[in-house]
Amino acid sequence: MTGLIDGSLSTLAPIFAVAIATHQPRYAFFAGLATAIGAGVSMAFSEGLSDTGDLTGRGNPYLRGAITGAGTFLGGVLHTLPFLIPQYHIALAVALATITLELVSLAWIRWRFFNTGFVRSFVSIAIGGAIIAGVSALLGAVT
Secondary structure, three states, rough: OOHHHHHHHHOOHHHHHHHHOOOOOHHHHHHHHHHHHHHHHHHHHHHHHHHOOOOOOOOOOOHHHHHHHHHHHHHHOOOHHHHHOOOEEEEEEHHHHHHHHHHHHHHHHHHHOOOOOHHHHHHHHHHHHHHHHHHHHHHHHHH
């Protein structure tokens, strides 16, 4: 879950800053893909190296790292894929719809498996996403 949330939120800024600054979906795709790969590798190492599992009983660090890294990559690459669409406005609209679907899915997962209220989960995740998207839009508009 940590990987999915981190990947979904942390990759928004570079993707949308590049998309808004350049109006070139291709560049946003490459920025998003690089960010998703980098974030996935970073989270895999962070999770794997942070705890051997001996003291906490959290399990094999390699397996935890692989799962967290894959989740982070998946969370970051999903809203990158729409930027394969060559038309800027269409790519942006599809990416925003994808992000909305991601946020609803994350809230549902938290509700279903972590006994957290759906609305509370959605609002807390959406606030983080809105802050990141706002900052990235401002950065993209500076050019």
